[in-house]
Amino acid sequence: MSERRVKGILSSDKWKTNDTNVLIMMTFAHTCAAAAMFMLAALGPTLEAELGLHASTIGYLMGLAWACGSVASILIGVVIVRYGPTVVLQFGLLFLAMGALTLAISRGVTFLALSMAIIGGGYGIVGPSSSVILAQFCRPERRNFTFSIKQTATPGGTAVMGVVAPYVTATASWPWTGIVVAMVSALLAVVVFGFKTQWNHIVPDPGSSHFGGLRLIFANSRLRRLAIMCFLFACAQVGMTAYLALGLASLAEFSPAAAGTALSLSSAAAIAGRFMVGYLADRARTTEHVLLGTGLANAGAICTLALVSPAWPTISIYLLVIIFGVAGHSWAGLYQAAVVTAGPLNRASELVSGSFAFMFLGGVAGPLFSGLVFALTHSYMITLFFLGGIALTGALIIAMTIAGVNSEEN
Structure with a gap:
């Protein structure tokens, strides 16, 4: 296939709005968010040894992330309506990147708590915004299957982090795990920007x-x-x-x-x-x-x-x-x-x-x-x-x- 033909396919609206392609993108975004969310748990043994972090503290910090995600998911609905799900998805991915970088520079509970609060907020933004985008393009007769595939991102992201965190820690050091997650999240936010026009079909509701x-x-x-x-x-x-x-x-x-x-x-x-x-x-x-x-x-x-x-x-x-x-x-x-x-x-x-x-x-x-x-x-x-x-x-x-x-x- 010629280079011109490839560029034509990638730049076409049809490719960007194809339900299968949208599903792949949203699943990948959710996987990235899930990996960031469970990064602290995957790094738990290392942080316990290097920072003296107690296992119960990791549990509390995970609870903080889930709580922040809950608050973010409640408040983000009207923001999606006003600015479009694509912009909000970008914002959520950048939140994940900021949280991952904060975790990478953390040397105590205070910064770890801040990082998990940011990551939890990003997770609470990415989940709803990606689902709204998917809801616009999935066929009604395949809605259950489509959303079920997207939700494989949660165990999938956990599994990915379970492999990535030990490998990166062994080959470099544990802060590089946060840096890698931040880089992937930021890169995905840039990619999503190219779909802004095609994915924003939300009609504002006065209510x-x-x-x-x-x-x-x-x-x-x-x-x-x-x-x-x-x-x-x-x-x-x-x-x-x-x-x-x-x-x-x-x-x-x-x-x-x-x-x-x-x-x-x-x-x-x-x-x-x-x-x-x-x-x-x-x-x-x-x-x-x-x-x-x-x-x-x-x-x-x-x-x-x-x-x-x-x-x-x-x-x-x-x-x-x-x-x-x-x-x-x-x-x-x-x-x-x-x-x-x-x-x-x-x-x-x-x-x-x-x-x-x-x-x-x-x-x-x-x-x-x-x-x-x-x-x-x-x-x-x-x-x-x-x-x-x-x-x-x-x-x-x-x-x-x-x-x-x-x-x-x-």
Whole structure:
């Protein structure tokens, strides 16, 4: 193919607005954000050794990042309406770059806290803005599959950082991990600038406001139940991820290597599960029913894992972990698709940003709630049953949503 032909394809609006190409770009942007978000966790052992950072401090700093992401996602909806999702996405990527550079120069808790606050804010901006861009171009009949693919960015970014951080630390030094993330984020922000004209199709709504997304969600019974389900599923997912390896080491007497393998299996299953569940929801044309199925399967897997012992075959425990990976992580893309479908299209930016707030709040609350239960009971079995109960409650909420939709149709 000639150089002129290649330039013509790359500069054409058709290439820039093709739904597959937009999906690839948004998934890459979200992957970059997820990698930045989990950078501190990946660098945890190194920072603990070099800066004397306690493991609990890393947990608190991650909680700070999730909290800042929640605030950013609530406030960013009206900004997307006023300035367009592409500009906001650029802003979020530059936020990530600034946060990563701040982490690279950190030598104490104060700068680490500042860096995680900035990164959390950037993550809370990139998620909603990239989803709004994607919602403009994805086909309605492929909406569940499309958003599920985009959400593979979260486990994908975590996996990427799990490889990149140790490699960069070993070959250079840990601050270079932050520099690499900053460079990639800034470069992507420059690339996104070239799509500004083609990706900004938001029609301003006079009713838009910073908390408009939350008002829309609380005013609509279907959206309200979906948001509550999201909060509960996020609690169970993040809380269970935090305690999976520890729980298996205690209940099943897994070695660190075996527990680490279980965690890796969970992440791999999470990626594959989002493809599978998104495809299934589009084929079945009923997002809520698939969400109900994943919620029940997740609750069953978590509660069964609470009962494992050293006598259980390792393969059966790994199978339960895979079920948790598929069912416990695959709901996020379906949730975003359901919100876009259930709400008014001219307020999609506010709805998407408001919906992300419940994900972030669940991410903050999950480890805190499960940590509190463990502190009170000193039992991993009870802690896992508690998380399974949260997942089951989320499934019951979505069952109520299905019942409400059916009653309205009748």
